[in-house]
Amino acid sequence: MRLTIKTAVLATIFAAGLTAPALAQDTLKLPNMSYRTGPFAATGTPHMNGQLDYMTMLNERDGGINGVKVQFDECETGYNTEKGVECYEKMRSEGALVTQPWSTGITLQVLPRTNVDKIPMYAPGYGFSAMQDGKTFSWAFNPPTSYWDGASMIMNAISGDNLDSLKGKKIALLHLDHPYGKEPIPLLEALAAKHGFELLLVPVGMSEMQSQSAQWLQIRREKPDFVLMWGWGAMNGGAITEAVKTRYPMNQFVSIWWGAHEPDLSLVGDQAKGYRALSWNFADSDSKLMQDVKKYVVDAGKSQINQAGGEFDTTAYQRGILMSVIMAEGVRAAQDLAGTPNIDREQLRGGFENIKLDDTRLAELGATDMMAPFSTSCANHTGHAKAWMIEWDGSKFVKVTDLLTADRAEIDPLVEKAAAAYAAANQPWPINDACTD
């Protein structure tokens, strides 16, 4: 009898001891605004699967980040800005540490509010290029690299690092007629004026993404020396099919990273041979990182990916994984700085400013050569990771260049101007003058 009472008391204490820290230890709420429905679901879904699966893997393998589980909820927007407002408010009221808008339209709405609501915005590889200026955009982060970096790297690559060689040539920008697609125009216009090439803007409206015959007729007539593509969703597949149809030389057709999407290219297979895309990531299914995701998430049946369709090996899915890798590094940095695993928004902001993904860290993560090393700072919210030019060989993408560098001397003055203009249009806008580096 006595023994049982003793056991019961002990068990109670033990149970209390177990549950108490579990109560104190909250979860890290890092929700995502997803679009698995709507016109951009085709490219959205693999990225969102990747983001989600890496966080699931951390929860399964390590029990979260430094012992705190990650709660990676999704709020479906369907790329609809109206849903974006709803999701932003919902997540914020539920105590989200970060907002991931996943659409330039939603970014536009959320960006001015990040300062007021004091919530970090994480827009990996998208959003405004000017967000690199951490002094002006204290709460916004777009690592590892921005669109202006991308545009500069593409121009360097196609001109053989000598932009003057493009003098008198014609370069077309086939872009989605949307804030996102217009993003590289200021930089390309500045470069065109300086180096004497002609920039031809070919916008594609949201409603004509799948039938771009008018645009490609124009390209056929104008015969540009290069076509750069800033597309998303159904637009990329449509453009590649039209390019094949009009027999545009594939080795003159270069896309930004979102165009590195295997399903769009496997439709035309060999005919798209020579198509290039600038990508800040490179798929490597045999890496330790991807093998861990496979072991803990995919094989355990906890992933939503289309395994039969080979989604696991796609650049888009693995890019999604890396997006979460970068965010998890931000969280880790925040935890180290704060000295506690349970961080708040302000601490996470500090963490995002201290991401150090060097070669050693990438090797530890098992992601060597999947992306280039970079680091962020108070004044540099982008990190400016370098990127590769990858080429479609008829069945898969292969790296065809070393890591490319963006021309900072061209970009930084533009960033400064754009950031100042943004702050002026949104007065009162706080400037973080404490930033020096």
Place this chain on the structure above:
Amino acid sequence: MLYRVAGQFKTSYQADYALFPVRQDAWLLVFILLLAFVVFPMTANEFMFRAMLTPVLIYSLAALGLNILTGYAGQLSLGTGAFMGVGAYACYKLVTIFPEMNIVVAIFLSGFFSAAVGVAFGLPSLRIKGFYLAIATLAAQFFLVWLFQKWAWLYNYSASGAIQVPNIKLFGVTVAGAHATALTQYYFVLCVVCVVTFLAINLTRGRIGRIWKSVRDMDIAAELVGINLMKAKLTAFFVSSYIVGISGALFVFLWRGAAEAELFDIQLSFKVLFIAIIGGLGSIMGNFLGAILIVALPVLISFVPGLLGLPIGAAMVEHLNVMIIGMLIIGFLIVEPHGLARFWAMIREKLIIWPFPH
């Protein structure tokens, strides 16, 4: 019993023409206004304001504008979204060109721009009717959205091609822009909606409203009794586009904070048209009921799986939501083809004669 009208005598013409001849209707309105002005602000959180209350009011206003044209004057329009856009872009230009301008003045002025555009696109209504007119307004929809994209002056040549609402103060309180609180914006929208609704009720039951209705019911007969069709149709386009324009300005300035041209796409026109149809064409209250069903209900439904603890993914909830709302729309329209407003009117009728139905 609740709605007993016995004993409420009308002894003068004035009493007979009162806005609420039945006392209970007035009480009901007082109750709703109390709810809107006192109870909601005290109980709702920021999410409720930004995701439900403010959008419902703004969409109701847009539907009200469309209802004047389609429901009262019988002119079918598919260009509501674009007219909202005209109001929003006009307000943006006014605010950026004259930063000192009072935001209330800017919003009410911007309505005139969309009214002018509305009248211009309403001119074909003098010659064509029904579906043909709908196609003419559809042209307005596509043309205006194209214009919003191509005319860089409209968005002050910003690189993104989108308009961003600056922080605007009214009597020392920020009402628009990122620094405005949800509560201020809600009150602002509520006041504008109340004023416009009051004017609309009186307009539609007065001389002009009767002219519109006669044109809607049979335009040849209306012409024979001496109604100037051109004037009647164009005033309907003017008033309707004016209200739609105001709602567009509120839509961007008091709620969204930023907008790109695609926002005013045909999807928006359809949404407003659905609200007007489901609420009930030719009624004022229907717009509010329709907006609650189309705008607020999906938000509420998306919480249900979480509350019940059902493990459903975010995308699946969205799919289910579309299906449920679709079924509800069809269901309501089968039960009452004249919309939710008529549904309420029937309930009210039953309540008045209860417990002695005849």
